[in-house]
Amino acid sequence: MRISQYLNKFALSTLVITPCLLLPPAFAKTVFASDIKSAPWSEVINTLPEYKGTFNTGLRQSLRRQLTLPDIGAAFNAQSEQADALLQRIKKLDADLSQYVRVSESISRFQQLKRLMPALKNIEERKLIEALLVKNQIRVPRLRNSRLLPHLDKRISILANGMIFNLKALVRENRTYEPQLLASMEKYGVPYSARIPDFILDYYLLPLGQNEQGKWLFDGSISLLGKYDMKVVGVESSISVEASNREQAEAKSMELLAESITEQLTQYLLTQS
CATH class of the missing domain: 3.40.50 (Rossmann fold)
Incomplete structure (x- = not known):
């Protein structure tokens, strides 16, 4: 039996915000918004490793469903404008990641996770884009914060699985x-x-x-x-x-x-x- 059959009224209303993908000008002219259920994103997501922990897994799956992703056409290849725009998007995501390094570890796990949620959105979007590029044999450049990403990713998983x-x-x-x-x-x-x-x-x-x-x-x-x-x-x-x-x-x-x-x-x- 599903919870929706029985739970009728919530004491705290939840505002669900669908994040918007800021596209480079050249890219914005050639693509439309898509989501994780659309090809090729629905295929790419199956290539990513599975996460551990019930809450961590559910949180990431829910976040992915809210991502707005570019609509990839059949002509997608290393020379296409779409590929170039995705590479530029990765560079932007990489640069933005630096601002989450200084989230203090002295506050509660929940407060840390709350402050790192924008970083989680950044990480999940970047993983999907990189997986799509690799799938299409397009080289992903090694950027300044490439080593920071797995560190933050692991920290978020530990926090999400550690709340009590x-x-x-x-x-x-x-x-x-x-x-x-x-x-x-x-x-x-x-x-x-x-x-x-x-x-x-x-x-x-x-x-x-x-x-x-x-x-x-x-x-x-x-x-x-x-x-x-x-x-x-x-x-x-x-x-x-x-x-x-x-x-x-x-x-x-x-x-x-x-x-x-x-x-x-x-x-x-x-x-x-």
Whole structure:
């Protein structure tokens, strides 16, 4: 069952920004906007190595779907204007990468990742362009920040896979469904830890009995809080699930809330790119 079937109302609205590709003048005259689902980009993406970590992988996949890429024609080759424009674009991306070197490591993993989201957009776009050029046997020049790219790329992966949460003290009750919440949050890439957390998780699940069809009904709420208990992302939901008993229904509801809050966190980070 998909989360969209049950989660009807979000406490924090998410603004999804589609990044625009700034094209060199010569290129702008010859191409139109495309996306990752269009050829040849859909073929190129399959040549890139797979990422490790649930949250890191989901974040990068979501970002790639938001990229606006040039429409590549059938006449694409090393002598074409499109190839020259892509090479110029790589040089621009390389130059821009320098500004992300000084993101402090003394702040939380989440805050570091938030500030590095523009760098992640830069890296993912550059990887796709370079892969397309290599696929077409076009030489990719070694640029000033070519060694910086893998360093930042690895750092972003470590940050995305390293975010953790703790539970707000007032919700640490003997709830039978809490283990399911912790397991579900780990499943979606943001696990519980007793170490210094990136987030404090606050939640509740209010049982409302069963409807005429026998489905279990709940009002649910889940939030990730940052410094000074400021809400980063939050979800409020009217939940309806099929289950053989209340305990099973509570467990299913916890997984739905965990899936929803981690998706909201992904969307929030994408607005920072």
